[in-house]
Amino acid sequence: MSIPLPLGMPPSREEPRGLVEALLSGRYATLGDVPARPGPADAPPIVPASALTERPARDIVAELDASAAAPEPARWRPVRYQLTCAVADLDDVLAFTAPAPLAVYVTDVDDSALAATAQALTDAGHIPGLAVGHGVDAIADFLSVLAHATTGYVARVADADGALALLGATAAALSGFDVREAVVAPDPGRLVRLVPEATDALREILLAVEVDDPGVVARDLAVRGLVTR
Template identity: 35%
Template structure:
């Protein structure tokens, strides 16, 4: 059963609701954290656990997403202060079940290694464990379509990784298609930007309960793509980044 994402009337569209806090910039060191993009589209940055464990005391990072590249137990000795919005972890077919059993203080997003043989099994394991699956925008369109088709009817949401602003728009369009029951692969390859800009606030809210965020290296460039697509007002004050 598809979710009706009605466009246009009777409510005035508010496209910024679609992208507020959407972009999670990957930061590989403290300098990148200090210089990260800050705008309406900026959500908590993504920081590797190994970076956090090595930071000195006296640093308050605020709200972040933690990429688990080391055992989470090693974070207990870290000196920096932060609040974890989510944990992200990469797995393969041999480690996915172990990852679902991790006991963490914040939600866990699991990015599985996607292959034709294991895709649906891996996604099913993740969703059945009430964890959130993730995917890269560079993955096979069929793989992305299969994942979105599953999460559109689950309550765990999904996260994505993008290489650039065009990837971000493709992921947004594909998620809309999944919720509406439209062709996801077509939406990936040819995003309907006008349709995104005309989404009613209720539809944008429904979409963001599914698409929790998108990791990206260059959040500033992706933000400009969203402005060009008329999903962000170019001259409005951005204010502080919202939390997601």
Template identity: 35%
Template structure:
């Protein structure tokens, strides 16, 4: 494979393997948060704001999905690593305004997922560029076509905003990783995404994998899908001990 551009290693992640905390388990409620997978491959879980009841600070940090009005959030919140909102493309201005503290400052970094049903080609590049310009994380939604993924990553590969993603299964996780590698190397992003070949990802040097993680912050996955075991079997996260 091609050599990753900009292979200056980023600041060390406290000596953690580069794919540590790559995945975020999507939890349905407070009980699921407490019962979530305790594994080095998983970071803070994703929980909808409407399911916050019963969660407290002892449950650890969360990736919060904002599915209620901002004013409905409780005054006392657990530690949050990010707050994700979903919006249609035509309401993107309202979503990015949240990153600027309008109507009020958020308690964590914003991530914006755009629902662009029926939008023409180019929406992924335009929206991700606008989101990244505010300092928020663009969100790569699950189920996108390869061309939209390529447009999205072509922007994020040259931004320091970083992005988060959603994946339905292990194949989609591999496809996202492979496409991110292609974006950084100047290879064919749509082809890498379609092929979802784990071999180039498993073969990354530590410095190259760190470069990938500088832009790919985390991937939300379904609970109990066995994706962690599949990634280890593919050799992508073999340096992480199992739970």
């Protein structure tokens, strides 16, 4: 599987990507709130599209209001757009077009429909979002869809434990290990031992993890040995 060019990433790299390199996204109200110097684990920050009144100096994820019209093409585009919707609005979102890839979180989807919703989003060319709060079986079924999709997925978690669980679970989904066990008891040692090709494959699926404080989560992951190479 290769990373789609519209995500703004090269299809190949001279150096292997670290496991948490550019993994963690923070959410900011304005461009002025975005840290001037991103750390190695910092992914493009999330900023409301309505606050992007000028071209950003760095890559940005633009969050859309689901009730607003689709954005018009401009002289620049974000790494991706992102929106949150309800199940009742999913059909409209599936037909939604934007001038950059679109990640979608469905707020009220229950565990039994999580995988089917992810499948519908990937079939439409959108990037499914996995929010914290779903059960282990639902996460495993979700990842069984994403392991065979070309879109990748994004996630929201509360802390480093949540990020570690998704890293472990995604690795397990790609390698045939027990995904449910990886969610409940992720093994940092196994992740650190991944060969560069496996790390790249994992990160082609897990595009970014949204957290409240990327710096704190990065430090917590570094303590567990999950540092960028």
